[in-house]
Amino acid sequence: MSIKYVAEPFRIRSVEPIRILSREEREAKIKQAKFNVFQLKSEDVYIDLLTDSGTNAMSVGQWAGIMSGDEAYAGASSYTKLEAAARDIFGYDYVQPVHQGRAAEKVLFPLLLCEGKFAISNMFFDTTRAHVELAGGRAIDCVVEEARNPGVRAKFKGNMDITRLEALINELGAENVGVVVMTITNNSAGGQPVSMQNMRDVALICKKYNIHLNLDAARYAENAYFIKRDEAGYEDKSIKDIVAEQFTYADTCTISSKKDGIVNMGGIVGVKDGSSELVPKVKANCISYEGFYSYGGLSGREMEALAIGLYEGIEEDYLRYRIGQMEYMASKLDENGVIYQAPVGGHGIFVDAKAMFPHIPYHEFPAQILALELYKEAGIRCCDIGSFMLGNDPDSGKQLESEFEFTRLAIPRRVYTQAHLDVVVDALVAIKDYASSIKRGYRITWEPEILRHFQAHLEPIV
Numbered sequence: 001m002s003i004k005y006v007a008e009p010f011r012i013r014s015v016e017p018i019r020i021l022s023r024e025e026r027e028a029k030i031k032q033a034k035f036n037v038f039q040l041k042s043e044d045v046y047i048d049l050l051t052d053s054g055t056n057a058m059s060v061g062q063w064a065g066i067m068s069g070d071e072a073y074a075g076a077s078s079y080t081k082l083e084a085a086a087r088d089i090f091g092y093d094y095v096q097p098v099h100q101g102r103a104a105e106k107v108l109f110p111l112l113l114c115e116g117k118f119a120i121s122n123m124f125f126d127t128t129r130a131h132v133e134l135a136g137g138r139a140i141d142c143v144v145e146e147a148r149n150p151g152v153r154a155k156f157k158g159n160m161d162i163t164r165l166e167a168l169i170n171e172l173g174a175e176n177v178g179v180v181v182m183t184i185t186n187n188s189a190g191g192q193p194v195s196m197q198n199m200r201d202v203a204l205i206c207k208k209y210n211i212h213l214n215l216d217a218a219r220y221a222e223n224a225y226f227i228k229r230d231e232a233g234y235e236d237k238s239i240k241d242i243v244a245e246q247f248t249y250a251d252t253c254t255i256s257s258k259k260d261g262i263v264n265m266g267g268i269v270g271v272k273d274g275s276s277e278l279v280p281k282v283k284a285n286c287i288s289y290e291g292f293y294s295y296g297g298l299s300g301r302e303m304e305a306l307a308i309g310l311y312e313g314i315e316e317d318y319l320r321y322r323i324g325q326m327e328y329m330a331s332k333l334d335e336n337g338v339i340y341q342a343p344v345g346g347h348g349i350f351v352d353a354k355a356m357f358p359h360i361p362y363h364e365f366p367a368q369i370l371a372l373e374l375y376k377e378a379g380i381r382c383c384d385i386g387s388f389m390l391g392n393d394p395d396s397g398k399q400l401e402s403e404f405e406f407t408r409l410a411i412p413r414r415v416y417t418q419a420h421l422d423v424v425v426d427a428l429v430a431i432k433d434y435a436s437s438i439k440r441g442y443r444i445t446w447e448p449e450i451l452r453h454f455q456a457h458l459e460p461i462v
C-alpha cells in the first residue's frame with residue numbers, strides 16, 4: 001500500500017525553471033558526455049538526483065543571513081555564530097570550519113594516518129577512502145552482513161560489524177590502526193542508519209584498544225531521525241538530544257555540511273576535547289590548505305548561512321517530511337517490484353541494478369546502465385555506486401567487483417515536489433519493464449588514476 005506523502009513544512013517563494021529535452025536530444029547529449037553523467041550540463045537535465053550534496057534549497061532565514069555575513073579575515077562574528085551553533089548541537093570544544101567534507105578529511109587524516117597504517121570504517125565514502133590512501137593508509141570496510149542483501153529488510157543496516165572490527169584490530173595490531181571511522185548515515189550502503197547501540201559498542205572497542213574514533217557525520221540529523229523512529233528508548237527524546245549523544249562517542253568529527261547543514265558549501269572538523277594536542281595541528285593544516293582558522297575556506301556569509309542551517313536541519317517537522325519523501329517513493333517501488341536497498345535510507349533511493357540487470361556482469365557496469373537509461377528515458381540524472389565507481393585495485397590495477405551495484409537517486413533537500421518524485425518512479429518502472437531487452441553494458445575507453453567515475457569516458461558494448 002502506498003504511503004501518504006508528507007506535505008512540505010514550507011511554502012515556495014523563489015523558483016528555478018527546469019525543462020526537459022526531447023528523447024533524441026537527450027541521446028545526443030549523453031553520447032557527447034561520453035556516457036558519463038558527470039559530464040552533462042545541468043541545463044540539459046530535467047530532474048537532477050546526482051547528489052544531495054550542496055544541492056539544497058536555503059530558507060529565507062539563511063538568505064537573510066547571507067546579507068549579514070561578516071567578511072573579516074580573522075575573528076569574524078559569523079565564525080563566532082557558527083562556532084556557537086556547532087558547539088551547541090555537536091557538543092565539541094573546537095569547531096574548525098572548512099570548505100567541504102573532503103577538506104575536513106584532508107586537514108585531519110594526515111594527523112592520524114601514515115604509510116603502513118590502517119583505517120577501518122562501517123563503510124568509507126569514495127573521497128574519504130581516497131584521503132585515507134593519500135595520507136598513506138589503507139582503508140577497510142567493515143559493515144554488517146545484512147547490508148549486503150538489498151532486498152532483505154533489517155533495521156540499522158549501516159552498522160559496523162563489531163565482531164569483525166575486533167578481529168581486524170587483533171589481526172592488524174591495534175598500534176597499526178590509525179583511526180576507526182563511523183559514517184553516519186552509511187552513504188555507500190544506501191544511506192542506511194547506524195544505531196546508537198552500535199556507536200556505543202564501537203566506542204568501547206576503540207577505548208579498549210586505544211584507537212582514535214572519528215565520526216564522518218555528513219548526515220547526522222537523518223541518522224538521528226531513524227534512531228528516534230526505530231531504536232528502543234529514543235522514541236521520546238528530541239532530535240537535538242539524539243544528535244548530541246551520537247557525537248559523545250567519538251574523539252573528532254569530519255562533517256560535510258553540504259548535506260544536513262542545508263547549505264550549498266561548507267564543512268567542519270570538530271575536536272571534542274579542546275585541550276587535545278590535535279587542536280593546534282588542525283589549525284596549522286587548515287591555515288596551509290584552507291585559510292585562516294576562523295574562516296577555513298568559507299566566506300563570512302557562508303558561515304552565517306551554515307550557522308542557521310545547522311538548526312533547521314535538526315527540526316523534526318522537516319526531517320519527517322524529508323524521510324517521508326524517501327518512504328513515499330519506496331512504497332511506490334514496492335508496489336511495482338523494483339528492488340532497492342530496503343528499508344529505504346535517509347537521502348535517496350539506491351536501486352539494486354544487479355536485480356534489474358541480472359544478466360549483465362559487474363565489469364559491464366549494470367548500475368551505470370540504469371543511470372544512463374534514466375537520463376534517456378526521462379531526463380533524470382543520478383549515478384552509479386557500484387563497480388564503475390569502485391575502480392581498479394591500487395596494487396594489481398584490475399577492475400574490482402563491488403559488493404553492490406546500486407544506482408543512486410539522491411534527493412536534494414527542500415527542492416523537488418511529489419509530482420517530480422512520481423516522474424522518477426514512473427521512469428524506473430518503465431525501465432524495469434524493458435530491462436531484459438538490454439543485452440550488453442559499457443566499457444571504459446579512458447580513465448584517470450583516482451576517483452575515475454567523475455571523469456572516465458565510456459562507450460556502449462555492441
Ligand code: F0G
Nearest residue numbers: 051053100101102125127187218256258
Ligand atoms: N563523507 C560522506 C559520508 C559523504 O557522503 C561525502 C560526500 C563526504 C564525506 C565528502 O564530502 O563532498 O563535502 O567533500 N558525499 C557526496 C555524495 C559528494 O554525493 O554523496 P564533500
